[in-house]
Amino acid sequence: MNENELKQMLKSAPERGQRAFYDKYFNYVYTIVYARLKWYAAPEDIDECVGDVFAHCFLYFDKQENIRGDLKAFVAAVARNKAVDTYRKVARHKERNISMEDAEELVSDENIAETAETTEIRQILYDKVGELGEPDSTIIIQKYFYGRSSKEIAKIVELSSDNVRARCSRAVKKLRELLLQAGFAR
Numbered sequence: 001m002n003e004n005e006l007k008q009m010l011k012s013a014p015e016r017g018q019r020a021f022y023d024k025y026f027n028y029v030y031t032i033v034y035a036r037l038k039w040y041a042a043p044e045d046i047d048e049c050v051g052d053v054f055a056h057c058f059l060y061f062d063k064q065e066n067i068r069g070d071l072k073a074f075v076a077a078v079a080r081n082k083a084v085d086t087y088r089k090v091a092r093h094k095e096r097n098i099s100m101e102d103a104e105e106l107v108s109d110e111n112i113a114e115t116a117e118t119t120e121i122r123q124i125l126y127d128k129v130g131e132l133g134e135p136d137s138t139i140i141i142q143k144y145f146y147g148r149s150s151k152e153i154a155k156i157v158e159l160s161s162d163n164v165r166a167r168c169s170r171a172v173k174k175l176r177e178l179l180l181q182a183g184f185a186r
Contacts, residue, residue, distance in 0.1 A: 036083035136171035
C-alpha cells in the first residue's frame with residue numbers, strides 16, 4: 001500500500017486506515033523510540049511511548065480534513081518528540097524518588113570515568129548514524145543493532161534486499177568517514 005492510498009484510507013475508513021498505518025510504521029517507530037530511550041527508560045516506558053506516538057498520530061489524522069506531507073517523516077518527528085518527552089518524564093521521576101537509604105545502595109564498583117567515556121562514544125556513534133539520513137540510518141540500526149537480515153530490513157524500509165545490501169555497504173563507508181572526521185582512528 002502506497003502512501004496516498006494509506007492517506008485516503010485514513011480518511012474514508014479510519015479504523016482500517018489506522019490499523020494499516022500501525023502495521024506499516026510500528027517497527028520504524030519502535031526503532032526510533034528504542035534508540036533514544038534504551039539507556040534511560042524501562043521497557044514498559046518504551047512501549048508506552050510507542051503507544052503515545054500512535055495515539056498522537058491518530059488524533060491528528062482525525063482532526064485533519066486533508067492529510068498533507070510525508071507520513072513517514074511525520075511519524076518520525078512525532079516519535080522523536082514523544083521519546084524526548086518520555087526521557088524528561090523518566091528523568092524527573094528518578095530524581096524525585098531517591099531516598100537517603102536508597103542512595104547508599106547506589107554505590108558501586110563501576111568505573112564512572114570509563115562508563116562516561118563509553119556513553120559519550122555511543123552518543124557520538126548514534127549521532128553519526130543519524131547524520132546518514134533515511135533510510136540508511138534505519139538500515140544500519142536494524143542490521144548492526146537488531147541483527148536483522150537484508151530481507152527483513154527490506155520489508156521495513158520498503159526496498160529490495162539487493163538495494164538494502166548496497167545501501168548498507170555505502171552507509172558503512174560513509175559512517176567510517178564521519179567517524180574519522182570526528183576524531184576516531186581506524
